[in-house]
Amino acid sequence: MSQLADRVAIVTGGSRGIGRAIALELAKRGAKVVVNYNASADAANAVVEEIKAAGGDATAVQADVSTEEGANALIKAGNDTYGKIDILVNNAGTTRDNVIMMMKADDFDTVIQTNLRSTWLCSKAAVKSMMRKRYGRVINITSISGLLGQGGQTNYSASKAGIVGLTKALAKEVGGRSITVNAVAPGFVETDLTRDLPEDLIKQVTDFSALGRLASPEEIAYAVAFLASDEAAAITGQVLTVDAGTAI
Numbered sequence: 206m207s208q209l210a211d212r213v214a215i216v217t218g219g220s221r222g223i224g225r226a227i228a229l230e231l232a233k234r235g236a237k238v239v240v241n242y243n244a245s246a247d248a249a250n251a252v253v254e255e256i257k258a259a260g261g262d263a264t265a266v267q268a269d270v271s272t273e274e275g276a277n278a279l280i281k282a283g284n285d286t287y288g289k290i291d292i293l294v295n296n297a298g299t300t301r302d303n304v305i306m307m308m309k310a311d312d313f314d315t316v317i318q319t320n321l322r323s324t325w326l327c328s329k330a331a332v333k334s335m336m337r338k339r340y341g342r343v344i345n346i347t348s349i350s351g352l353l354g355q356g357g358q359t360n361y362s363a364s365k366a367g368i369v370g371l372t373k374a375l376a377k378e379v380g381g382r383s384i385t386v387n388a389v390a391p392g393f394v395e396t397d398l399t400r401d402l403p404e405d406l407i408k409q410v411t412d413f414s415a416l417g418r419l420a421s422p423e424e425i426a427y428a429v430a431f432l433a434s435d436e437a438a439a440i441t442g443q444v445l446t447v448d449a450g451t452a453i
């Protein structure tokens with residue numbers, strides 16, 4: 206039997222990049238997957254088609270998870286479609302990089318709302334139904350920027366550090382119902398999010414990493430799939446860094 210057979214997973218921002226890889230990997234391991242997106246309907250539908258073509262089950266759901274209505278509607282859609290939610294991956298995220306003197310308050314708010322508020326809102330809605338089932342896996346995508354701090358990313362680093370605190374606090378709140386809450390912290394991963402970063406910065410990070418390379422979206426997905434598995438039942442409140450040895 207597949208590792209995640211009969212499990213239902215929601216992946217926020219599952220249409221592109223790391224979220225897409227996570228949705229595909231969870232489906233490969235047998236989970237039914239709700240692929241959330243905000244604007245990229247075609248990309249989300251392509252992920253669903255890829256899962257179905259491989260014999261899996263998935264559905265695309267549009268929702269802006271930075272809003273309370275969007276987050277609640279997404280969790281409701283998961284429950285309505287598949288009857289429960291076992292796994293929530295809070296992956297949706299964005300950047301608005303700039304040095305603090307040039308950063309607009311709107312850029313701070315957008316990043317905090319998209320990355321941190323969405324994680325809190327979706328967790329709140331999903332944990333309610335997980336508590337009833339006395340089972341759940343919440344996996345939050347943070348970043349090494351939230352662990353180390355990254356110049357030019359005061360907003361993003363704060364949002365990702367906030368996710369670490371949220372992860373540990375929620376793990377303590379819901380552990381009594383056999384719900385685990387963990388975070389995965391990628392280093393640089395080549396996706397649309399990092400496409401515009403200067404090549405010399407990527408080279409610097411690559412050269413600095415112990416493995417001399419970047420981690421791939423698929424390698425982030427393997428860590429998420431492990432934390433979603435029954436084998437990870439005793440792991441909660443942790444941050445698993447997947448960065449080819451950059452932040453060591």
Ligand SMILES: NC(=O)c1ccc[n+]([C@@H]2O[C@H](COP(=O)([O-])OP(=O)(O)OC[C@H]3O[C@@H](n4cnc5c(N)ncnc54)[C@H](OP(=O)(O)O)[C@@H]3O)[C@@H](O)[C@H]2O)c1
Nearest residue numbers: 218220221222223243244245270297298348393394396398
């Ligand atoms: N790439 C990296 O180097 C890196 C490193 C560390 C951490 N991370 C984190 O990994 C996660 C995924 O990043 P990525 O690189 O895969 O980014 P990406 O390629 O830009 O994809 C972002 C995803 O988030 C979705 N999204 C954004 N705002 C949303 C909203 N308000 N509601 C619902 N969905 C929303 C997008 O949906 P649409 O397609 O509909 O726009 C898209 O699916 C983020 O949390 C990011 O901070 C990335």
